[in-house]
Amino acid sequence: MMNIYLEKIRDIASEYSSKKVTIMEVCGGHTNTIMQYGIRDVLPKNVRLVSGPGCPVCVTDQRDIDHMVALARAGIPVATYGDMMHVPGTKGSLEKAKEEGKDVKMVMTAMEMLEPENRDRVFFGIGFETTTPMTAYLLHHGITVYSAHKVMPPPMKILVKKTDIDGFLDPGHVSCITGAKIWEDLTVPQVIAGFKKDQIIRAIYKLLQLIFEKKNLVINDYPEVVSYEGNQKAQELIEQTMKPYNARWRGMGPILESGLEPRDDNCNARKKYADILLDVKKAPKTACRCGEILQGKCEPTDCPLFGSICTPRNPIGACMVSETEGACGIAYKCMES
Ligand code: SF4
Numbered sequence: 001m002m003n004i005y006l007e008k009i010r011d012i013a014s015e016y017s018s019k020k021v022t023i024m025e026v027c028g029g030h031t032n033t034i035m036q037y038g039i040r041d042v043l044p045k046n047v048r049l050v051s052g053p054g055c056p057v058c059v060t061d062q063r064d065i066d067h068m069v070a071l072a073r074a075g076i077p078v079a080t081y082g083d084m085m086h087v088p089g090t091k092g093s094l095e096k097a098k099e100e101g102k103d104v105k106m107v108m109t110a111m112e113m114l115e116p117e118n119r120d121r122v123f124f125g126i127g128f129e130t131t132t133p134m135t136a137y138l139l140h141h142g143i144t145v146y147s148a149h150k151v152m153p154p155p156m157k158i159l160v161k162k163t164d165i166d167g168f169l170d171p172g173h174v175s176c177i178t179g180a181k182i183w184e185d186l187t188v189p190q191v192i193a194g195f196k197k198d199q200i201i202r203a204i205y206k207l208l209q210l211i212f213e214k215k216n217l218v219i220n221d222y223p224e225v226v227s228y229e230g231n232q233k234a235q236e237l238i239e240q241t242m243k244p245y246n247a248r249w250r251g252m253g254p255i256l257e258s259g260l261e262p263r264d265d266n267c268n269a270r271k272k273y274a275d276i277l278l279d280v281k282k283a284p285k286t287a288c289r290c291g292e293i294l295q296g297k298c299e300p301t302d303c304p305l306f307g308s309i310c311t312p313r314n315p316i317g318a319c320m321v322s323e324t325e326g327a328c329g330i331a332y333k334c335m336e337s
Contacts, residue, residue, distance in 0.1 A: 028325025179230025251291020
């Protein structure tokens with residue numbers, strides 16, 4: 001892998017060879033490029049690159065999956081994106097509920113929810129600031145939503161406090177909506193990165209510069225897409241239709257004001273169907289290590305179920321479902337190819 005910034009990374013890491021650094025990416029798209037091109041393997045020994053809570057499907061809490069399956073089994077028509085259909089809940093997935101004859105629909109885009117046959121369904125909205133504007137648009141049109149939407153900074157603040165993360169590669173798509181300004185409250189070096197191999201390597205070099213020179217700054221290294229203020233129209237739509245709530249994250253539990261839910265209780269499936277959801281029991285602990293993987297505490301191959309019991313055809317945990325954003329799914333795909 002010939003890249004001028006890779007040479008620069010080696011030079012700066014060797015100049016500061018006594019210091020070990022850990023950097024984290026928090027975007028499923030970055031994870032995919034990093035694993036696909038083996039970027040971790042070519043970094044110097046004193047630079048550790050780990051994946052964080054950046055895959056929207058993976059961070060969705062087990063209880064949210066169980067709630068949606070419970071709604072479907074109670075006869076409420078529901079809809080969601082493809083990957084969410086396959087994520088195993090405690091008592092089966094939405095796909096399983098569909099096989100049982102329940103009214104579960106997979107949509108390719110949120111806009112399908114505005115079609116007449118879908119308007120009465122509950123939309124299972126997931127994802128970060130990137131996909132939230134679409135759900136906000138549905139709420140603006142009176143669609144009922146079970147929201148598992150999340151915002152990135154709160155878990156990142158916790159990771160800064162509780163782990164040895166020295167800096168973040170900030171997600172490009174999220175930043176496109178929020179603007180670069182959103183990262184300024186985090187007191188660690190950060191670089192907003194694009195998604196191509198060379199963009200990620202360049203961002204890693206710039207991040208190492210900040211870390212070694214002890215500068216808690218945010219560099220926007222994706223200015224062709226990300227502005228300082230972000231997409232203000234999308235931000236306004238979210239503000240009008242959604243409000244913060246204490247969302248539960250897989251492996252991290254509830255985090256203060258880390259999620260967005262409908263402002264209008266009539267469009268909030270958690271409120272509208274509270275009586276059905278009341279009966280859903282707390283998810284039991286399993287051998288799946290997704291929660292640790294999402295905090296950079298271990299790698300997919302550290303899980304004893306990886307590639308044997310847990311595969312993309314038979315995902316035991318959420319991180320195996322998506323082969324483009326889930327750390328386990330991507331690692332399995334790279335191992336196979
Ligand atoms: S390999 Fe499967 S069971 Fe293990 S952490 Fe990944 S998703 Fe969970």
